Amino acid sequence: MEIAVIGNSEFIVGFRLAGIRKTYAADDDRKLVEQITNVLEDEGIGILVMNGSDMARIPQRLRITLENSIKPTVIAIGGEEGGLSIRERIKRSVGVDLWK
Amino acid sequence: MALRDIKPTRSELISIKRKIKLSERGYNILKMKRDGLILEFFKVLEQAKDSRGEMLNKYQKAAEMIALANTVEGKIGVKAAAFSVKETPEIELRNKNIMGVVVPEIKSSQVKKSLVNRGYGLLGTSSVIDEAAESFEDLVDTIIEAAEIETALKRLLDEIESTKRRVNALEFKVIPELTEAGAFIKMRLDEMEREELFRLKKIKARTSAKARTST
Numbered sequence: 052m053e054i055a056v057i058g059n060s061e062f063i064v065g066f067r068l069a070g071i072r073k074t075y076a077a078d079d080d081r082k083l084v085e086q087i088t089n090v091l092e093d094e095g096i097g098i099l100v101m102n103g104s105d106m107a108r109i110p111q112r113l114r115i116t117l118e119n120s121i122k123p124t125v126i127a128i129g130g131e132e133g134g135l136s137i138r139e140r141i142k143r144s145v146g147v148d149l150w151k
Numbered sequence: 152m153a154l155r156d157i158k159p160t161r162s163e164l165i166s167i168k169r170k171i172k173l174s175e176r177g178y179n180i181l182k183m184k185r186d187g188l189i190l191e192f193f194k195v196l197e198q199a200k201d202s203r204g205e206m207l208n209k210y211q212k213a214a215e216m217i218a219l220a221n222t223v224e225g226k227i228g229v230k231a232a233a234f235s236v237k238e239t240p241e242i243e244l245r246n247k248n249i250m251g252v253v254v255p256e257i258k259s260s261q262v263k264k265s266l267v268n269r270g271y272g273l274l275g276t277s278s279v280i281d282e283a284a285e286s287f288e289d290l291v292d293t294i295i296e297a298a299e300i301e302t303a304l305k306r307l308l309d310e311i312e313s314t315k316r317r318v319n320a321l322e323f324k325v326i327p328e329l330t331e332a333g334a335f336i337k338m339r340l341d342e343m344e345r346e347e348l349f350r351l352k353k354i355k356a357r358t359s360a361k362a363r364t365s366t
Binding site: 100128 | 189192193196199200206207210211213214216217221229230232233234236237238239240241242243244255257280283284287288290291294295297298301302304305306308309311312315
C-alpha cells in the first residue's frame with residue numbers, strides 16, 4: 052500500500068521530498084478531477100492526501116465520494132474542509148455536534 | 152402489515168407472540184450495541200481531534216520549511232532533491248475489530264530516513280532541504296496516524312447510524328405493529344367465542360322449546 056498526494060506543484064514537492072512517489076500534479080480543475088479518478092481506480096493506494104482548498108474546488112458529487120471513501124482514506128490538510136465534513140456526519144449520526 | 156391481512160386464528164396469535172418476543176430481545180441487544188458504539192466513538196473522537204490539530208500544526212511548519220528551502224535553494228534545486236529521493240514509505244493495512252466494526256490498523260515503514268538514506272547528495276544541497284524533508288517526513292507520519300483514526304471514526308459513525316435506524320424501526324414500527332396485530336386477533340377470537348356461545352344458547356333454547364311443544 053502506498054500514499055498518494057494530489058495538489059499543485061508546490062504542494063506536492065514537499066511530499067516528494069519525504070519519499071512519496073505517487074504525487075500527481077494538478078494545476079487546473081479538469082486535471083484535478085482526472086487525477087482523483089485515476090487514484091480512486093488505483094488499487095495500491097491506501098491514503099490520499101489533498102489540499103483543503105483543492106477539496107473545496109472539486110464537484111460536489113466527487114467530494115462526497117471522497118469523504119465517504121475508506122479505501123483510499125482521503126485526508127485534506129491545510130483548511131477546515133476535512134474537519135467540517137466529519138462534523139456534519141457526526142451531527143447526522145449522533146444528533147449532537149460533538150466536534151468542538 | 153395491514154390489519155385486514157391477518158387471519159384471526161389461534162396459531163397466528165401464537166406466532167405473533169413469538170415474533171414480539173424475538174423483536175424485543177433484538178431491540179434490547181441492538182440498544183446495548185448502540186450505546187457501546189457511542190462509547191467507543193467518544194474515545195476515537197478525542198484522538199481524532201488531537202491528531203487533526205497536530206497534523207495542521209505540522210503542515211504549517213512543513214509549509215514554512217519548504218518555502219524557506221525554495222528561497223535558499225531555488226525551486227529547481229528543491230525539485231531536483233525531491234526527485235532523487237528513492238525510499239518510499241510503505242504502509243500496511245491490517246484489520247482491527249471494534250464491537251463488530253472492522254477498522255483498519257495502518258502500520259507504516261521507514262517514513263523517517265537518516266540523512267544518508269534520502270538519496271540526494273549530501274554535498275550538493277544545504278541543510279535547509281534536509282530540514283524541509285525531515286518536517287515533511289514528520290507530517291507524513293502524522294497523516295498516516297490521522298488516516299487510521301479518521302477511518303475508524305467514519306466506520307463507527309456509519310455503524311452507529313445504521314444501528315440507530317434499526318433500533319428506531321423496531322421500537323416505533325415493528326413492535327407496535329405486532330402488538331396491534333396481537334390485540335386485534337385476541338379481540339376477534341373473543342368475539343368469535345361469544346358468538347359461538349350465543350349461538351349455542353339460541354340452539355339450546357330452540358331445541359328445548361321444540362321439546363316442550365312436542366310433549
